[in-house]
Amino acid sequence: MIANPTTQVDWNGIAPIITIAVTALVVPFADLFARTHAKRWVAILIGGLGTLLAAGLCAQQYGSTGTVFGGAFALGGFTVVFEEIVLLALFGSLLLFATTMQERRVGGSVALMLWSACGALLMAGASNLMTVFLGIELLSLALYCLCGMNDRPASRESALKYLVLSSTASGFMLLGMALLFGASGSVALSSLTLGGLATSSFLWSGSALFFVGLAFKMSLAPFHAWSPDVYEGAPMPVTAFMSVATKAATLAVLARFLYAALPTGMSSAFLLPIWILAGLSMLVGNLGMLAQTDLKRLLAYSGVAQAGYLLVALAGTTALGLRYAIYYLVAYAIMNLGAFSVAAALSDEKEAGSALSAYHALASRRPYLAAMMSLFLLALAGLPPTAGFLGKILLLSTGVATGYWWLAVLLILGTAISLFAYAKIIRAMYARPDGKAQPELPVAPWPAMISIALYGIALVVMTFYPLTPSNIVPFVR
Amino acid sequence: MDLTVLPVALGDYIGLSLVIFFIGVAGIALRRNPLIVLMSIELMWNAANLLFITFARVYMNNAGHIFAFLVITVAAAEAAIGLAIVVVVFRNAKNVDVDDVRILRG
Amino acid sequence: MAPYGSVALYLCVALAAALLFTVLPGLLAKPKPNAHKDEAYECGVEPTSSVSGRFPVRFYLIAMLFVVFDVEAASFYPWAVQMHALRMFGLLEMAVFVVVLGIGYAYVWKKGGFSWR
Numbered sequence: 001m002i003a004n005p006t007t008q009v010d011w012n013g014i015a016p017i018i019t020i021a022v023t024a025l026v027v028p029f030a031d032l033f034a035r036t037h038a039k040r041w042v043a044i045l046i047g048g049l050g051t052l053l054a055a056g057l058c059a060q061q062y063g064s065t066g067t068v069f070g071g072a073f074a075l076g077g078f079t080v081v082f083e084e085i086v087l088l089a090l091f092g093s094l095l096l097f098a099t100t101m102q103e104r105r106v107g108g109s110v111a112l113m114l115w116s117a118c119g120a121l122l123m124a125g126a127s128n129l130m131t132v133f134l135g136i137e138l139l140s141l142a143l144y145c146l147c148g149m150n151d152r153p154a155s156r157e158s159a160l161k162y163l164v165l166s167s168t169a170s171g172f173m174l175l176g177m178a179l180l181f182g183a184s185g186s187v188a189l190s191s192l193t194l195g196g197l198a199t200s201s202f203l204w205s206g207s208a209l210f211f212v213g214l215a216f217k218m219s220l221a222p223f224h225a226w227s228p229d230v231y232e233g234a235p236m237p238v239t240a241f242m243s244v245a246t247k248a249a250t251l252a253v254l255a256r257f258l259y260a261a262l263p264t265g266m267s268s269a270f271l272l273p274i275w276i277l278a279g280l281s282m283l284v285g286n287l288g289m290l291a292q293t294d295l296k297r298l299l300a301y302s303g304v305a306q307a308g309y310l311l312v313a314l315a316g317t318t319a320l321g322l323r324y325a326i327y328y329l330v331a332y333a334i335m336n337l338g339a340f341s342v343a344a345a346l347s348d349e350k351e352a353g354s355a356l357s358a359y360h361a362l363a364s365r366r367p368y369l370a371a372m373m374s375l376f377l378l379a380l381a382g383l384p385p386t387a388g389f390l391g392k393i394l395l396l397s398t399g400v401a402t403g404y405w406w407l408a409v410l411l412i413l414g415t416a417i418s419l420f421a422y423a424k425i426i427r428a429m430y431a432r433p434d435g436k437a438q439p440e441l442p443v444a445p446w447p448a449m450i451s452i453a454l455y456g457i458a459l460v461v462m463t464f465y466p467l468t469p470s471n472i473v474p475f476v477r
Numbered sequence: 478m479d480l481t482v483l484p485v486a487l488g489d490y491i492g493l494s495l496v497i498f499f500i501g502v503a504g505i506a507l508r509r510n511p512l513i514v515l516m517s518i519e520l521m522w523n524a525a526n527l528l529f530i531t532f533a534r535v536y537m538n539n540a541g542h543i544f545a546f547l548v549i550t551v552a553a554a555e556a557a558i559g560l561a562i563v564v565v566v567f568r569n570a571k572n573v574d575v576d577d578v579r580i581l582r583g
Numbered sequence: 584m585a586p587y588g589s590v591a592l593y594l595c596v597a598l599a600a601a602l603l604f605t606v607l608p609g610l611l612a613k614p615k616p617n618a619h620k621d622e623a624y625e626c627g628v629e630p631t632s633s634v635s636g637r638f639p640v641r642f643y644l645i646a647m648l649f650v651v652f653d654v655e656a657a658s659f660y661p662w663a664v665q666m667h668a669l670r671m672f673g674l675l676e677m678a679v680f681v682v683v684l685g686i687g688y689a690y691v692w693k694k695g696g697f698s699w700r
Contacts, residue, residue: 171525
C-alpha cells in the first residue's frame with residue numbers, strides 16, 4: 001500500500017516545468033479578461049515573469065544529483081544547462097511578440113509557446129523513453145499550432161507540412177522506442193547499458209529508428225527538407241524559438257543517449273551513420289544558404305549546418321566534446337536570437353524584416369541595427385571577435401583530437417562556403433542607398449533594442465571568458 | 478524474457494506490427510488526402526503500440542502498457558490538432574488534397 | 584502455424600458466407616426489370632445532386648473537440664487500476680488532471696468554440 005509514491009525532492013526537481021505549465025494556464029485566461037489594447041503586453045509580461053521564476057528555480061538544482069519520479073527525470077548540471085538554454089530561447093522569443101503578430105493572437109501564441117517550452121524542458125532531463133516521447137510531442141504539438149498562427153496562406157501550409165512530416169518522424173521514433181523497450185525490457189535509458197545488449201538486433205534496429213526521429217527534429221540532412229519551408233511560414237517569434245529550443249532539447253536527448261545509454265562494448269561503427277549525417281548537414285546546409293532571398297529561410301539552412309557543427313563535438317563521445325558542444329550551443333542560441341531580434345525590430349505584423357531586400361542600405365537608416373546584425377552574422381559565420389569563432393575552434397580541436405579529421409575538414413569547408421552567404425547580407429546593408437523609395441521602417445520598442453545590445457555584449461564577452469561547465473559529464477547519467 | 482507466455486511466436490507479433498507500420502508509411506507516401514494521411518500516421522503509431530504491449534507481456538513489465546496509453550492520448554491530441562490545421566488550410570479551397578499545398582517551395 | 588488455424592477457418596467461413604449471400608440472389612432470382620425499380624426508394628423527391636456532398640466545417644470542429652475530451656478519459660484507466668493503492672494522493676493527482684482539463688474546457692467555451700454559428 002503506497003499512499004504517496006513521491007517525495008519533496010521529486011517536486012523540487014520538476015519545479016521549473018510546473019512553473020512554466022502554470023504560467024501557460026494563466027496566460028490565456030488573463031488574455032480573455034484583459035482590455036483589448038493591453039492584451040499584447042499582459043501576455044508578454046506574465047509569460048516573461050513565469051520564465052524568469054522558472055530560470056531561478058532551475059538554477060538552484062545545479063548541484064543536485066540522481067533521478068526523480070522513479071527514474072523518469074534526471075537532475076543535475078547537464079539537465080540544468082539545457083533547461084536554462086531553453087528558458088533563454090523562450091524569454092528571447094517572448095520579447096519578439098512585442099512587434100510581430102496581431103494583438104488578438106498574442107495571448108494564445110504565448111500560451112502555446114510556454115507549453116512548447118514545457119516539452120523542451122522535459123526533454124532536457126528525460127531519462128526514460130516515456131519522458132523523451134512526452135517531451136518531444138509536447139514540444140512539437142504546440143509548435144504545429146504556433147506555425148499556423150499567421151493569416152498568410154504560407155503560414156497555414158507550413159503548419160500542415162510540419163505536422164505531417166514531423167508526426168511521420170515521430171512514428172519512426174516510436175517504433176524505435178518500442179524496439180529499444182524490447183531489447184532491455186525496461187523504459188529506462190540506463191537499462192540499455194547492460195553489456196549483453198551490444199549485439200542485440202532489437203537495440204541496433206531500435207536505435208537506428210530512434211536516431212532517424214531525432215535527426216528529423218534536429219533537421220539534420222537528409223531529413224532537413226521541412227525546415228526552410230516551416231521556418232519561412234512560421235511567425236517570427238515562433239521561428240526564433242523553434243530554431244533554438246528544438247535543437248537544444250533534441251541535442252540533450254541525443255547526448256544523454258550517446259553518453260549514458262549505450263551498452264558497454266559497443267563498437268564505434270554503431271554511431272558512424274550519425275557522424276555521416278553531421279558531415280552531410282554541414283555541406284547541404286551551407287550550400288543551401290547561398291541561393292536564399294528570405295532571412296528565415298537562410299537561417300533555416302544555417303541551422304541545418306549548425307546542427308552538423310554541434311555533432312562534430314560529440315563525435316568520439318568524449319567529456320571535453322560535450323563541454324564544447326554546450327558552449328557552442330549557448331553561443332548559437334544567442335546569435336540566432338540576436339539575428340531574429342533585429343529582424344523583428346524591422347518588422348510589424350506583416351514581417352517585412354523577413355525579406356533580405358529589407359536590409360539593403362540599412363546602415364544609412366538604422367546604423368545601430370545594421371551594426372548589430374553584422375555582429376550576429378559574423379558570429380554565425382564563425383569569425384572573430386565573437387563566441388562563434390572560439391566555439392568553432394573548440395569544435396575543430398575535438399574533431400581532430402578524437403580522430404574524426406574528415407569531420408573537421410568538412411567543418412572548415414562548410415564555414416568557407418557559408419562566408420559568401422553571410423557576407424552578401426553585410427555588404428548589402430552597407431551599400432549606398434540606390435535612390436529607390438524604401439518602405440517606412442517601424443520604430444521598435446526599447447526592450448527590443450536593449451535585448452539586442454545584451455545579445456551582442458554576451459557574444460563578445462563569451463569569447464574572453466569561455467565558460468564551459470567542467471563537471472557536466474557525471475550529471476548525464 | 479519469457480516467451481512461453483505468448484500464444485504464438487514473438488516474431489509473428491513483430492511481423493504484424495511491421496506490416497501495419499509500413500501500411501501506414503505507404504499511406505502517407507501514396508495517398509493525397511490529408512485526412513487519409515492523418516489516419517496513416519495513426520496506423521504507424523498504433524503499430525508501435527502493438528509492439529509495446531507485446532514486450533510488456535514478454536517481460537511482465539507494465540511500463541509497456543502505460544506507454545501505450547500515453548501514445549493513445551498523445552495521438553488523440555495530434556489528430557485533433559491535425560484536423561484543426563486541415564480545416565484552416567482548406568477553409569477556402571475546393572478540394573482537400575495535399576498536392577494543392579504549393580505556395581512554399583519544396 | 585497451428586495457433587492460426589482457427590483464424591484461417593474463421594476467415595474462410597466469413598468469405599464463403601459473404602460470397603454466398605451476394606452471388607446466390609443473382610443466380611436464383613429471375614430478373615424482371617421495370618422503370619419503377621430504378622427509382623429512388625419508396626418516398627421523397629429525386630436527389631438533385633451527389634448525396635455525399637460537402638457539409639459544414641463546424642462538424643469537423645466539434646469532432647475535433649470531441650476527440651480531445653473523449654480520449655483524454657483514457658488517462659483515467661491507469662489510475663482506476665491502482666486507485667486503492669494510491670489513496671488520497673491518486674485522488675488529488677486526478678483532481679489536478681480534471682482541473683487542467685476543465686480550464687481547457689472553460690477556455691474553449693468562453694472563446695465560443697461550442698456555439699453553432
